[in-house]
Amino acid sequence: MNMIEGHMAIEVPENVPVWDVDPYDHNILRDPYDYYSELRAKGPFVYIPKYAILATGRYLEAKEVFTDWERFVSSRGVGLQDFKLEEPWRPPSVVLEVDPPYHTKTRTVIARALSPKAIRALKEGFQIAADKLVDDLLAKGTSEIVVDLAEAYTTTVFPAAVGLSETDSRRLVDYGAMVFNALGPDNELRQSAMAQAPDIVPWIMERCKRENLSTDGIGATIYAAADDGEITEEEAGMLVRSLLSAGVDTTVTGIGSLIWCLATWPEQFEIMKADPKLVRPAFEETLRFTSPVHSFFRTANVDTEVSGIKIVDGTKIMCSLASANRDERQWPQPDKFDVTRMPAGHLAMGLGIHGCVGQVIARAEVEAVSNALADKVGSIEFAGEAVWRPNHSIRALDRLPVSFGKK
Ligand code: HEM
Numbered sequence: 001m002n003m004i005e006g007h008m009a010i011e012v013p014e015n016v017p018v019w020d021v022d023p024y025d026h027n028i029l030r031d032p033y034d035y036y037s038e039l040r041a042k043g044p045f046v047y048i049p050k051y052a053i054l055a056t057g058r059y060l061e062a063k064e065v066f067t068d069w070e071r072f073v074s075s076r077g078v079g080l081q082d083f084k085l086e087e088p089w090r091p092p093s094v095v096l097e098v099d100p101p102y103h104t105k106t107r108t109v110i111a112r113a114l115s116p117k118a119i120r121a122l123k124e125g126f127q128i129a130a131d132k133l134v135d136d137l138l139a140k141g142t143s144e145i146v147v148d149l150a151e152a153y154t155t156t157v158f159p160a161a162v163g164l165s166e167t168d169s170r171r172l173v174d175y176g177a178m179v180f181n182a183l184g185p186d187n188e189l190r191q192s193a194m195a196q197a198p199d200i201v202p203w204i205m206e207r208c209k210r211e212n213l214s215t216d217g218i219g220a221t222i223y224a225a226a227d228d229g230e231i232t233e234e235e236a237g238m239l240v241r242s243l244l245s246a247g248v249d250t251t252v253t254g255i256g257s258l259i260w261c262l263a264t265w266p267e268q269f270e271i272m273k274a275d276p277k278l279v280r281p282a283f284e285e286t287l288r289f290t291s292p293v294h295s296f297f298r299t300a301n302v303d304t305e306v307s308g309i310k311i312v313d314g315t316k317i318m319c320s321l322a323s324a325n326r327d328e329r330q331w332p333q334p335d336k337f338d339v340t341r342m343p344a345g346h347l348a349m350g351l352g353i354h355g356c357v358g359q360v361i362a363r364a365e366v367e368a369v370s371n372a373l374a375d376k377v378g379s380i381e382f383a384g385e386a387v388w389r390p391n392h393s394i395r396a397l398d399r400l401p402v403s404f405g406k407k
Contacts, residue, residue: 005185006081008314009052016054016309019046023055023318024184029390032294036323044307051080051185053316057323059330064306065298065319067352072298072317074354075099079183079297079393080316089182089194093245094238096354103353109231110239110357113221119360122161126368129157134372138404142383145400150255154248157365162243163217164207175200176249177391183297184392208240218243243358249394251362253292254283255369256397261286261337262373263380263402268339272374279370282339283363287348289337291322294395321347322395379405
């Protein structure tokens with residue numbers, strides 16, 4: 001068997017166009033929308049020889065692959081590497097990188113800890129924190145929103161909700177970046193992210209221990225399931241690790257992207273401010289429009305077929321969620337940011353059994369920021385260039401200088 005980037009190098013399937021492109025090229029990672037248009041135009045799937053994978057950027061195919069966990073598994077890794085053939089850099093996630101029936105057990109525990117009921121109690125605190133930060137930024141006038149708002153806010157309220165005894169904004173953000181870069185090829189970007197592992201990973205693992213968590217946070221609810229014998233103590237620690245892997249960078253990115261959208265289309269900010277009921281839909285549209293998680297993989301676990309294309313067991317399929325969320329077959333005027341759209345069915349939070357288990361808390365966190373913006377901020381203007389940061393799975397802003405004007 002020929003191996004490439006930790007998975008089996010497949011032959012080109014019949015009727016699939018070959019496209020000599022590198023989806024991990026930094027120019028594409030920073031500004032991927034021409035790449036996505038071409039990816040969708042070429043067909044339901046393309047074959048990318050550089051990595052010997054299939055890629056899809058169309059909504060229907062991405063949805064089919066993402067929702068059919070029996071044919072397209074997560075246990076072989078949601079990045080380029082096939083865990084059946086190569087050992088991953090860290091013990092796999094006990095929720096993201098496993099299949100049923102094991103997944104059902106861990107998912108039940110983590111979903112309970114992150115249930116709407118559990119999150120409701122946190123909303124008031126989120127609002128107080130968001131209001132204070134937005135007031136500070138209004139007083140300052142011009143600021144760098146990624147660090148001063150998106151990171152400052154998320155790395156305060158989220159670790160507190162989980163029950164961390166100690167927080168470290170830099171390590172939490174960089175851990176997320178590391179985990180998401182690890183899903184891509186073993187290139188310079190991945191290597192430089194992984195070089196931080198000796199500093200960050202022991203710190204993260206320490207934070208996940210029961211004795212380092214409060215007795216009333218989300219982490220404690222997860223550990224309580226170990227007392228009941230539902231999961232082991234070790235699995236509880238791994239689930240807390242999942243919160244820290246998946247819950248910080250994604251939300252930071254969501255907040256940065258929301259503000260970028262509102263600064264780019266001020267008339268949409270006006271529409272949102274005029275109707276408080278649009279605060280939530282404005283974030284859903286941000287998710288559809290910017291897709292913080294741009295792509296994840298599945299691995300075919302059987303010989304199968306999608307849209308008439310034969311797919312062999314072991315095929316790695318890159319599903320470009322960000323492209324599917326702009327698919328003209330699915331969305332009218334997909335490249336228009338429209339806060340009134342109500343984009344039900346977008347793939348930014350995934351779909352099916354692995355659909356984001358943290359979506360209730362993510363939405364609650366961002367909603368508090370949106371409320372503060374709608375209540376207090378009259379105008380959001382760019383005060384410098386917005387810079388996007390290349391990452392193998394996340395499309396995040398690196399810098400976003402803006403000026404907030406008072407209402
Ligand atoms: C705007 C913020 C967020 C976005 C865009 C996002 C996106 C996603 C996506 C696309 C998936 C599906 C992965 C797949 O099917 O392979 C996912 C799963 C997951 N997310 Fe989120 N997420 C966000 C916030 C959060 C937060 C705040 C948490 C933790 C509290 C979290 C924890 C998880 C976990 C543990 C999974 C795996 C669930 C499973 O496999 O059953 N996410 N997320």
